[in-house]
Amino acid sequence: MLGIAIGHRIARIGRLDPEGRPTVTATDLAGTDGVADPATALTMLLAEVTGEEAVATGEEAVLGLPAAAGREAEADLRRAAEDAGLRVNRIVPEPVAVALHYGAIDEGVHRTVLVVDQAATTVDLTVLAITPDLTVRIVTTRTAQLADDHALTAIAQELTEAAPDAVLLSGDLYTTPAHRTDIENLADAQGLTMRCRTPELAVVHGLLLLEDFGLLRIATGPAPARTHFPSPLEDPEPQPWSIPVADPEPQNAPPDNAPKGPGAVPTPPRGREQPPPPDSEPPTATTPPIPTPEPEVAPIPTPEPEPEPEPETPRPEPAQASTVRSVPVTQLQAIRRDDHLLVLWAWPDSALTARVRWRREDVTTAGDGPRDGDIRCQRRVYEHDGGLDLPVGRGAVTLTVEALVPDPAVDTEGAASLRIPAEPPIVEYEPSLRRRLTGARVATVTFTARTGCDLPALRIVHGLGRYRPTSTAEGTVLHEVPAQRLPAGAPLIVEFPLPSTKGPSWLVCFPVDGPDSGPDSEQDRDIDIRPTALHRLRVT
Numbered sequence: 001m002l003g004i005a006i007g008h009r010i011a012r013i014g015r016l017d018p019e020g021r022p023t024v025t026a027t028d029l030a031g032t033d034g035v036a037d038p039a040t041a042l043t044m045l046l047a048e049v050t051g052e053e054a055v056a057t058g059e060e061a062v063l064g065l066p067a068a069a070g071r072e073a074e075a076d077l078r079r080a081a082e083d084a085g086l087r088v089n090r091i092v093p094e095p096v097a098v099a100l101h102y103g104a105i106d107e108g109v110h111r112t113v114l115v116v117d118q119a120a121t122t123v124d125l126t127v128l129a130i131t132p133d134l135t136v137r138i139v140t141t142r143t144a145q146l147a148d149d150h151a152l153t154a155i156a157q158e159l160t161e162a163a164p165d166a167v168l169l170s171g172d173l174y175t176t177p178a179h180r181t182d183i184e185n186l187a188d189a190q191g192l193t194m195r196c197r198t199p200e201l202a203v204v205h206g207l208l209l210l211e212d213f214g215l216l217r218i219a220t221g222p223a224p225a226r227t228h229f230p231s232p233l234e235d236p237e238p239q240p241w242s243i244p245v246a247d248p249e250p251q252n253a254p255p256d257n258a259p260k261g262p263g264a265v266p267t268p269p270r271g272r273e274q275p276p277p278p279d280s281e282p283p284t285a286t287t288p289p290i291p292t293p294e295p296e297v298a299p300i301p302t303p304e305p306e307p308e309p310e311p312e313t314p315r316p317e318p319a320q321a322s323t324v325r326s327v328p329v330t331q332l333q334a335i336r337r338d339d340h341l342l343v344l345w346a347w348p349d350s351a352l353t354a355r356v357r358w359r360r361e362d363v364t365t366a367g368d369g370p371r372d373g374d375i376r377c378q379r380r381v382y383e384h385d386g387g388l389d390l391p392v393g394r395g396a397v398t399l400t401v402e403a404l405v406p407d408p409a410v411d412t413e414g415a416a417s418l419r420i421p422a423e424p425p426i427v428e429y430e431p432s433l434r435r436r437l438t439g440a441r442v443a444t445v446t447f448t449a450r451t452g453c454d455l456p457a458l459r460i461v462h463g464l465g466r467y468r469p470t471s472t473a474e475g476t477v478l479h480e481v482p483a484q485r486l487p488a489g490a491p492l493i494v495e496f497p498l499p500s501t502k503g504p505s506w507l508v509c510f511p512v513d514g515p516d517s518g519p520d521s522e523q524d525r526d527i528d529i530r531p532t533a534l535h536r537l538r539v540t
Contacts, residue, residue, distance in 0.1 A: 002061040002086070003207030004045070005094065006034040006077070008119055010172065011045040013055070014204040018470055018534075022208050024201055025049050035066050035073065039080035046084060052471065057085040062207045064094045067117060067124040068143045090210065090333070095126035096136050096218055097206030098170045102195040105213065108132045112139075114164040116155060116183070118173045123151040127162045133383065135217045152182055159188035166193035174199040215386055218331055219346045326402040328416040329354065334399060336423055343388040343399060345416065351403035352379045355415075356388060362395025362422060394423040394451070425453035427486065430532040431460075431507035433498060433539045443478070443498040443507060443539065448491045453527060455486040457512040462498070468506040468537050480512065498539070505540045 003014045003022075011034050014024040027048045034041035046055050063081060065074055074091055081088050095115035099105050104113050111130040116123065123146060127139040140162070144154035159167075167189065173179055180196045183189055198205070210216065329345035343356065359372040377388050390397075402415035431445045445460055463475030479496040486492055498507075509529060531537050 001089065001208070001211055002055065002059060003064070003097075003204045003210075004042070004061050004081070005064040005097070005203040005207065006038055006041045006045070007066070008033050008035050010034075011041050012201070012204045013045055013049060014201075014208050015053070016208055018468055022201075022205055023053070024204055025053070035069065038073075038077045039083065042080050042084050055086070058087055059085075060089045061086045062089050062210050063091045064097050064203045064207055065091050067093060067095050067115070067126045067138075067141045092207060092210060093126075093138060093218065094170070094203045095124075095128055095138065095141070097204075097210070098168050098202045099128055099130070099136065100206035100209045100213065101202040102166075102168050102197065104128075104166065104168060104195075105130055105134065105136060105216065107134055111166070112162065112164045113166045113168055114155075114158055114162055115168045115170060116151075116174075117170040118146075118151055118179075119171060120173075121146055123154060125154060125158045127158070127164065129222065133217075133386070134213065134215045135219060137222065138218070138220045139222055150179070150182060152186065155183060156186050156188055159186065159192075164192065166195060168202070169194070169196040169199045170202040172200045215344065217344060217346050221349070325405045326355070326415060327351065327405045328414045329401045329403050330416070332399070332401055332416040332418045334397075334418060334420045336394075336420070337389075339391060339393050341390045341392055341397065341399075341420065342386075343390055343401070345401055347379055347382075348403050348405055351405045353377070353404045354379070354382070355402050355404060356390075357400045357415075358390060358392060359398045360392055360395055361398065362393070396420065396422040424528045426450050426528045426530065427453065427455060428530055428532045429509055430536050431539055441498040441500065442495055444493060444495050445479075445507065445509070446491050446493050447481075447486065449486045449488055452488045453486055455481070455484055455492070456527060456529075457481065457483040458509045458529070459512050460494075460496070461508050461510060463506040463508065464501060464503060466504060468534070469508050472510050475506070475508070478507075481509075501540065503540075504538055506537050507539050508537055 001015065005012045009029055010026055011029060012024050012026045014022050017023050025045075025048050027045050029041050029044060032040050032044065049055055061081060063077055065077060069077075078088050078091060094117065096105075098115050098117070099113060104111060109130060109132060113128050113130070115126040115128060117126070118124075123144050124141065125144065126141045129137040129139050131137070142154070142158065144151060167183065169180060169183070174196055180194065184194055327348055329347065331344070331346040333344050335342040335344070345354070347354070354377045355374070356377050357372070357374045360370075373390075382388055397420045399418045399420065400415040401418075427447055427449045429445055429447045431443060434442055434444065436442060443460075447455065449455070458481040459472055459477045460479040460481065461469050461472050461475035462478045463469030469475040478498070479494060481492075481494055484492075498505075508531075511529070
């Protein structure tokens with residue numbers, strides 16, 4: 001995985017070495033504005049990476065997007081990377097990458113940080129709100145032009161308004177300690193945490209760390225309140241919170257101690273302006289003419305069925321469901337977990353339900369399971385589970401996700417779509433070492449496959465030193481495994497003598513270079529050959 005950050009004047013590309021350490025190559029764009037012309041900047045950057053570090057066609061990359069860039073700049077950046085032969089895994093706002101670099105994003109924390117990224121003529125100030133569910137919200141982003149105060153006025157103003165917990169510095173300018181000291185001396189910065197570790201590499205290092213945050217969601221705007229308001233899709237009946245209550249007691253109901261019966265004088269409704277006259281008292285039970293109308297009291301229950309239809313008059317209210325709009329979700333992604341997919345997206349603030357449709361592209365017979373599906377996902381369940389789990393197999397899948405928004409003012413309709421390629425057949429191998437009675441050392445390499453596949457021809461390379469070999473040129477070929485069919489679950493075991501050596505040694509497998517079995521051949525293009533664990537490659 002590559003991490004690529006293109007600035008106005010400098011562009012950087014990074015990757016993790018076999019030991020997990022980042023290596024970064026930077027290039028001066030020499031008069032080219034990388035943000036305005038990412039295609040030229042990317043061409044210049046990739047030309048700087050040569051030798052074993054050269055970028056291969058189809059290599060996966062995570063791209064950094066400047067804080068102030070819009071959707072058009074994001075589209076230009078993606079197009080430039082794809083035209084250069086890269087597969088774009090994700091485009092991430094650079095302030096989020098800076099927060100990853102400094103370890104500001106973690107599960108179970110509420111945190112507000114200010115990311116300061118200063119260039120030669122401008123400074124980008126971005127406020128990030130980090131919530132416990134690994135959601136990062138870009139609250140505000142401001143770009144200030146630099147004057148004689150070296151951007152301090154703008155930073156001081158942002159510290160006053162945002163009241164962050166920490167300040168994260170990014171950019172080549174802050175490699176000079178004096179610039180960091182200027183910010184630390186601001187009145188509103190007293191007592192705040194200030195981070196300035198390798199600020200020139202903060203963005204590209206953060207992009208390389210993104211792979212460890214599969215559940216990371218990025219949104220814009222302040223963090224929404226956690227109050228749950230049901231939508232018409234969840235319960236079509238009127239809810240208590242939607243019925244106005246003017247008085248806790250019914251206005252037309254008589255008090256408990258009011259006289260009951262046909263001769264009772266009705267009590268005026270509460271809140272009326274005219275109180276009852278002082279000399280008007282309810283008639284007593286001794287009033288003679290009152291009992292005569294008693295036969296009229298019996299028919300009283302007959303009118304009661306008439307008001308019954310009245311509660312049904314509000315039932316047209318569920319017609320609000322007709323105003324529901326299908327809105328494309330943002331940041332749609334899917335993470336493979338064997339034969340399941342963990343589907344993640346960013347919810348619009350007013351959406352409580354999403355419609356998820358999927359279609360498998362590898363179903364050929366009826367026994368392979370359903371070819372497609374269409375389900376509803378409730379937001380509260382999604383947030384509780386940390387995403388939506390779909391059992392769709394290991395083949396290629398096409399997903400569409402749309403949020404259902406009960407807002408008639410929304411006029412953008414549609415769905416976000418994502419195609420997940422089939423998981424390549426995985427072949428795992430594990431070397432081991434044993435000694436014979438004669439003292440000779442014998443190496444054993446065991447290959448296993450989760451599904452049946454055609455194993456390409458392989459070379460087993462023996463390397464010496466602290467670091468494992470990354471190519472056949474960095475060691476000695478001790479054994480060649482011919483191309484053959486590898487059934488699912490049936491191990492393939494090869495043995496060969498291992499020469500005596502001193503110090504650490506490794507056994508690593510690589511495809512054989514050749515017209516029919518090289519890295520670009522049809523035979524092994526879709527085979528993932530990996531060790532069961534990196535540390536097990538070291539045999540001595």
